[in-house]
Amino acid sequence: MSTGPGWLRVVGLGPGDPRYLTAETLDVLAAATDLVGYGPYVARVPERAGLTRHASDNRVEVERAREALALAASGRAVAVVSGGDPGIFAMAAAVLEAIEAGPAAWRALDVAVLPGISAMQAASARLGAMLGHDFCAISLSDNLKPWATILSRLTAAAQADFVIAIYNPASRARPDRIHEAFALLRRLKAGATVTALARAVGRPDERILVTTLAAVDPGQVDMATLVLVGSSETRLIPRGGGLPDWVLTPRSYGAGR
């Protein structure tokens, strides 16, 4: 499928642990001549001879994508890196937006997106099976969509009793968004709803907190936190012996109603 000398692959580095990388992603990272991404992600990939790093600031996704496409068009072998799965609130959409708005020749470039492990998957696995049933994933960032849309999606997700994964829950510019989101969810869901905050899963500074919707402290949520809010069926399995409880969203629904 190569239509030119260069290529571009959009890859994800997972939530942190290099052991979450797929064989396909490792192959691309080994073959690339150029690495393009937000600084902290580029820094996660070991340096090696023949690899040029192009680290950029946050919030310049489309400029970063354009730089990567121009490199590929010039014959370079380019890996665009972000965290998690590049297709889930990461760089895949930005690269396609840049292709759509860019020179026609970019549409014929050898470009592919490679799936990766997203934060909600690593968090759910560490907890047990919190995403064990129907769920949704919502970004709380209102940089590119109206806050009213975000609130209406949270409302729909609560009313339909999905497990809810909340990405980008906080930022320095918008510290009170997660407060508003929890306040809304508390009006719509039981206070006892299992709620988890997961940060840096698989990294040495991993921190996972399991609490309830009534008790969760929005002050403990930062931009690197993934928030999981259970359905009405999500429950704990105590293990004893100092082991953390399992968190289970069972496959059955409504059996006890």
Added chain:
Amino acid sequence: MSTGPGWLRVVGLGPGDPRYLTAETLDVLAAATDLVGYGPYVARVPERAGLTRHASDNRVEVERAREALALAASGRAVAVVSGGDPGIFAMAAAVLEAIEAGPAAWRALDVAVLPGISAMQAASARLGAMLGHDFCAISLSDNLKPWATILSRLTAAAQADFVIAIYNPASRARPDRIHEAFALLRRLKAGATVTALARAVGRPDERILVTTLAAVDPGQVDMATLVLVGSSETRLIPRGGGLPDWVLTPRSYGAGR
């Protein structure tokens, strides 16, 4: 964290391509003494000396989980395998349900769930960035939840304009469920909504069809198909030259409204 001589890991084999496996999952498959799973998944793991396979029929998830836990309790090193991500409509929940209902000693076993690549991620990546924004994942199987719950979740997902990933869309026992689901979505969403059917992504028999909600043929959906229904913002980027269009759900929402 090992609390006994045996262990159990719940792993996913991804949608088919072995290159989607993570390093962590490959390590477990190499170390296991026993492989437990639905026959077709067990068959995907190469045989080797020292590995005993326990293949079971479909629809016996909890019995299969109990067998695996009993093996681990007896000191074996057990990998429970399913497709995709074991935490997304696969074996993780069944294993925890078996622990919850089983002997107290099972709660102290060395058990862990490992995240994997789910079908919606591989399909979205192959298409470009179809999951590029808020989305939900719904299983159409009504073995364990009321059909009315499924319809209410599809309704909420359509009204909130999520991209919708539909798992387990059809079966021999319930061939008309996907017809009903599409009929409901057609009443709630525009006929031009981008809709994709993805089967066996990464396998030699991969088949991906991009169409619209008005035109999609439910007769082409089988149990191994992942259905993706776009949001109102999901659009195609024509590439020309015989290349398939990109499918993009952009990061921005409502800019043109």
